[in-house]
Amino acid sequence: MIEFEVRKKRTRAQAIAGFRALADDLSFNEMRQIVERDATLKMILLLPEPLVDQALAIGRALQACAAHRHSLPEDQEEDYRKP
Numbered sequence: 001m002i003e004f005e006v007r008k009k010r011t012r013a014q015a016i017a018g019f020r021a022l023a024d025d026l027s028f029n030e031m032r033q034i035v036e037r038d039a040t041l042k043m044i045l046l047l048p049e050p051l052v053d054q055a056l057a058i059g060r061a062l063q064a065c066a067a068h069r070h071s072l073p074e075d076q077e078e079d080y081r082k083p
Contacts, residue, residue, distance in 0.1 A: 026034075044052060 044055075047055075
Protein backbone atom coordinates (compact mmCIF):
# COMPACT_ATOMS: atom_id res chain seq x y z
CA MET A 1 0.00 0.00 0.00
CA ILE A 2 2.81 2.43 0.79
CA GLU A 3 4.51 1.73 -2.56
CA PHE A 4 1.30 2.57 -4.41
CA GLU A 5 0.96 5.92 -2.65
CA VAL A 6 4.58 6.86 -3.40
CA ARG A 7 4.15 5.87 -7.06
CA LYS A 8 0.90 7.84 -7.20
CA LYS A 9 2.59 10.98 -5.85
CA ARG A 10 5.47 10.58 -8.28
CA THR A 11 3.06 10.18 -11.18
CA ARG A 12 1.09 13.24 -10.09
CA ALA A 13 4.28 15.31 -9.84
CA GLN A 14 5.34 14.14 -13.29
CA ALA A 15 1.91 15.02 -14.68
CA ILE A 16 2.05 18.51 -13.19
CA ALA A 17 5.54 18.99 -14.62
CA GLY A 18 4.21 17.89 -18.01
CA PHE A 19 1.33 20.37 -17.79
CA ARG A 20 3.71 23.16 -16.89
CA ALA A 21 5.89 22.27 -19.87
CA LEU A 22 2.84 22.42 -22.13
CA ALA A 23 1.76 25.76 -20.67
CA ASP A 24 5.18 27.29 -21.32
CA ASP A 25 4.49 27.24 -25.05
CA LEU A 26 1.04 28.85 -24.76
CA SER A 27 0.17 32.50 -24.65
CA PHE A 28 -2.20 33.85 -22.02
CA ASN A 29 -5.02 34.11 -24.58
CA GLU A 30 -4.55 30.49 -25.65
CA MET A 31 -4.67 29.31 -22.04
CA ARG A 32 -7.80 31.41 -21.44
CA GLN A 33 -9.48 29.83 -24.49
CA ILE A 34 -8.62 26.34 -23.24
CA VAL A 35 -10.07 27.10 -19.80
CA GLU A 36 -13.23 28.58 -21.34
CA ARG A 37 -13.65 25.55 -23.60
CA ASP A 38 -13.14 23.21 -20.64
CA ALA A 39 -15.75 25.09 -18.61
CA THR A 40 -18.19 24.93 -21.52
CA LEU A 41 -17.70 21.19 -21.87
CA LYS A 42 -18.25 20.69 -18.14
CA MET A 43 -21.50 22.69 -18.31
CA ILE A 44 -22.64 20.59 -21.28
CA LEU A 45 -21.94 17.38 -19.38
CA LEU A 46 -24.18 18.60 -16.55
CA LEU A 47 -27.17 18.94 -18.89
CA PRO A 48 -29.79 16.18 -19.07
CA GLU A 49 -28.95 13.58 -21.74
CA PRO A 50 -32.05 14.20 -23.92
CA LEU A 51 -31.17 17.89 -24.11
CA VAL A 52 -27.58 17.08 -25.14
CA ASP A 53 -28.90 14.69 -27.81
CA GLN A 54 -31.16 17.43 -29.19
CA ALA A 55 -28.31 19.94 -29.23
CA LEU A 56 -26.08 17.47 -31.08
CA ALA A 57 -28.83 16.81 -33.60
CA ILE A 58 -29.20 20.54 -34.19
CA GLY A 59 -25.42 20.86 -34.59
CA ARG A 60 -25.36 18.05 -37.16
CA ALA A 61 -28.24 19.68 -39.06
CA LEU A 62 -26.42 23.03 -39.12
CA GLN A 63 -23.25 21.34 -40.38
CA ALA A 64 -25.23 19.62 -43.13
CA CYS A 65 -26.79 22.95 -44.15
CA ALA A 66 -23.38 24.61 -44.22
CA ALA A 67 -21.92 21.78 -46.30
CA HIS A 68 -24.82 22.03 -48.75
CA ARG A 69 -24.48 25.81 -48.90
CA HIS A 70 -20.76 25.56 -49.69
CA SER A 71 -21.46 23.03 -52.43
CA LEU A 72 -23.52 25.55 -54.42
CA PRO A 73 -21.74 26.82 -57.55
CA GLU A 74 -22.02 30.50 -56.64
CA ASP A 75 -20.28 29.80 -53.32
CA GLN A 76 -17.40 28.08 -55.07
CA GLU A 77 -16.45 31.16 -57.08
CA GLU A 78 -13.16 32.63 -55.99
CA ASP A 79 -14.41 36.15 -55.37
CA TYR A 80 -17.56 35.15 -53.43
CA ARG A 81 -17.48 36.47 -49.89
CA LYS A 82 -20.27 36.37 -47.37
CA PRO A 83 -20.24 39.30 -44.89
